[in-house]
Amino acid sequence: MDPLTDTIIALKKQRNAAILAHNYCLPEVQDIADHIGDSLGLSVIASRSDADIIVFCGVTFMAESAKLLNRKKKVLMPEPAATCPMASMCSAEQISDAKSCYRDACVVGYVNTTASAKAEMDICCTSSNAVSIVSSMKEKEIIFVPDINLGTYVASKVPSKNVILWNGYCPVHQSITVQNITELKKKHPKATVIAHPECRKEVLDISDEIGSTEKMLEYVRSSGGKEFIVATEIGMLHRLRKECPGKEFYFIDHALCSVMKMTTLSSVLRALETMGTEVVLDDGTMERAEGPLRKMIELK
Numbered sequence: 001m002d003p004l005t006d007t008i009i010a011l012k013k014q015r016n017a018a019i020l021a022h023n024y025c026l027p028e029v030q031d032i033a034d035h036i037g038d039s040l041g042l043s044v045i046a047s048r049s050d051a052d053i054i055v056f057c058g059v060t061f062m063a064e065s066a067k068l069l070n071r072k073k074k075v076l077m078p079e080p081a082a083t084c085p086m087a088s089m090c091s092a093e094q095i096s097d098a099k100s101c102y103r104d105a106c107v108v109g110y111v112n113t114t115a116s117a118k119a120e121m122d123i124c125c126t127s128s129n130a131v132s133i134v135s136s137m138k139e140k141e142i143i144f145v146p147d148i149n150l151g152t153y154v155a156s157k158v159p160s161k162n163v164i165l166w167n168g169y170c171p172v173h174q175s176i177t178v179q180n181i182t183e184l185k186k187k188h189p190k191a192t193v194i195a196h197p198e199c200r201k202e203v204l205d206i207s208d209e210i211g212s213t214e215k216m217l218e219y220v221r222s223s224g225g226k227e228f229i230v231a232t233e234i235g236m237l238h239r240l241r242k243e244c245p246g247k248e249f250y251f252i253d254h255a256l257c258s259v260m261k262m263t264t265l266s267s268v269l270r271a272l273e274t275m276g277t278e279v280v281l282d283d284g285t286m287e288r289a290e291g292p293l294r295k296m297i298e299l300k
């Protein structure tokens with residue numbers, strides 16, 4: 001065990017803090033977390049947490065969502081520079097321009113966005129509920145931001161809607177190619193292919209199962225299969241191995257999200273010691289961004 005672990009656990013108790021970590025975090029960070037999960041699961045946990053402090057190990061949009069859903073709490077980000085590149089592919093101004101072009105459309109926005117972008121949305125979604133959220137909208141025209149791959153996947157599942165796509169993407173999932181999958185499939189012909197919906201359409205088309213990181217885990221747990229090619233970020237391997245012993249997992253080596261790896265045990269300890277860096281959002285943004293997130297949680 002890392003020598004920092006005991007110190008973190010003691011300090012966490014003393015401060016009445018809860019540590020939340022995304023499935024892509026470093027293994028040692030996942031191991032000290034009170035809760036590990038996908039974006040939706042962690043948002044729900046953040047909204048219900050009775051800890052005084054939430055230490056968010058992940059990227060900024062996740063910590064901001066935790067703050068929006070539990071405003072009275074102090075939310076700390078050990079690595080405040082850990083910003084998802086997809087979140088910077090869609091600004092509040094761009095959404096507002098799109099709304100003026102498509103006046104009958106509503107805006108469904110992936111949580112991988114800034115709080116100010118969320119303030120312009122009708123409702124948020126994550127990769128695990130995007131299909132049901134889009135289906136539930138009364139409008140026929142949906143501006144779906146910012147992930148073009150998730151948006152294309154949703155459009156294929158909800159043909160009754162006219163989904164207007166954005167040009168954002170996750171560089172990590174976008175880098176996974178059909179060739180990467182077919183090479184792994186040649187080496188492991190019995191393996192089931194499971195893919196995150198942030199992957200390109202052509203990758204999803206050759207996958208057996210598509211879902212968020214938590215859905216992937218649920219699928220592997222209940223599957224009778226023994227081998228899985230996993231088209232997502234490499235951090236998922238830790239939980240899959242831990243919670244599904246006896247099964248083999250094959251990942252695409254380059255599918256690594258550097259911002260998710262920024263949070264280390266040292267930075268978690270520093271956050272608890274210094275009580276920083278606190279997530280601070282202005283009141284106006286919070287007022288407007290909370291609604292779309294809360295609506296999502298209620299519809300979940």
Ligand code: 13P
Nearest residue numbers: 038039040126127212213
């Ligand atoms: P989920 O954990 O919700 O599947 O999201 C993946 C992701 O890219 C988070 O950054």
Ligand code: SF4
Nearest residue numbers: 059084085170172257
């Ligand atoms: Fe953003 Fe992709 Fe990293 Fe998730 S895996 S934080 S979507 S860059």
